[in-house]
């Protein structure tokens with residue numbers, strides 16, 4: 001489904017500010033793989049997400065989605081294949097537009113439109129059914145401006161919107177990190193349901209070790225621009241936070257340094 005071959009990225013090459021972000025990344029995801037990504041500060045997690053979504057170009061290496069080379073396509077051309085939810089609840093939605101308008105915008109993304117973001121009765125019913133599945137009552141607030149929603153409600157909506165185009169890849173970029181524990185758990189639950197129901201191929205960056213272990217069928221750990229651990233479904237079942245930290249220390253020769261780490 002997603003094939004990343006020998007992707008490297010260096011920032012500010014040849015200057016005192018030179019930063020190695022990614023080194024020869026090899027990552028192949030099968031359809032419906034749900035991979036959690038953890039790593040120390042500056043390990044290259046965000047850069048990897050940015051390169052997959054097309055925000056950044058790699059210096060070397062190739063990217064294929066379902067066999068098609070997408071590495072040279074700009075972000076807007078990849079957007080119908082890639083759904084992304086960011087850490088910042090403000091990032092994925094338009095605050096001055098209503099819930100319905102936001103949904104219409106997401107629904108028509110990448111599609112040829114006739115006359116604007118028209119929503120007929122059938123579309124409205126479909127949108128409401130989708131929003132009702134989130135289980136947080138947003139279907140009763142369709143006319144409300146999104147800027148009036150809580151952070152958790154906005155993340156739930158962003159998540160739903162990111163899947164409207166039936167993306168081939170879903171990128172979750174610490175999407176629960178800015179929420180309080182109860183809302184983070186709700187969004188985690190909704191994420192699991194959506195990913196399972198839509199069989200989405202998913203990459204989720206998280207600083208929450210327990211979450212990284214509990215969710216998905218595969219876990220990768222990054223350090224200094226490399227994937228240093230790749231744990232499959234069978235090994236993941238027996239994984240604990242202590243064991244994972246131990247493995248990290250053994251491979252990297254240091255303790256995991258992450259300002260925002262949550263052990264669970």
Ligand SMILES: Nc1ncnc2c1ncn2[C@@H]1O[C@H](COP(=O)(O)OP(=O)(O)OP(=O)(O)O)[C@@H](O)[C@H]1O
Nearest residue numbers: 011019020021039040041042043044045046047048
């Ligand atoms: N636009 C940029 N310009 C220069 N250096 C950058 C840029 N973006 C990232 N870097 C550097 O590249 C390296 C990888 O950064 P990246 O943000 O991908 O790490 P990360 O794993 O997401 O880190 P964190 O968990 O701390 O957010 C770091 O050393 C970072 O300082």
